[in-house]
Amino acid sequence: MFVIAHHFIQEPELFWASAPEIIAAIPPHIKLHSVYPSRDLKTGTCVWEAPSAGEVQNLVDSMLGKMSRNVCYEVNEEAAIGLPQKTLEEAAS
Template identity: 35%
Template sequence: MLIVAQHAVTDPAVFWPTAAQAPLPDDVRLLQVLPSIDGRHGVCLWQAESVERVREIVDAAVGHVSRNEFFPVEEQTAVGLAMHGVGAEHG
């Protein structure tokens, strides 16, 4: 399953280095990280078994310096996923 995480970052100086160093379990992949220029917003694309799995990891690592929203991706109509080897356009 593909999951998007949207981040509203309250402390970019803490959020981005902490996120970059957070260990990931083998069953979760971080596919894309798209920070805003000022570091106060970000969108990340994840692959995991569930939205809750990603929520647990993200909130544990950076929940103290961000507000995070998560949603599953509708892979059948998504564009640009082939570069990650996932999604309907890949298969």
């Protein structure tokens, strides 16, 4: 499933500087597809593919919770426009 993560960032410089380290630590059963930072870097939206929104919530809270408040939710794929190609389901088949 696709999951959106919205990040409300208290420490933008630290948050974005830590991005490469965090991306490298993503477990193989979760995929980060897209990252959309706001111009002022105080908010960001990411598109994930994962077994559940809860897994993404736990992951981003554990890695980013000291720098941001994170809100994750499952995408309604039938109503969505412009979702990326799924990759994890293909790999599991």
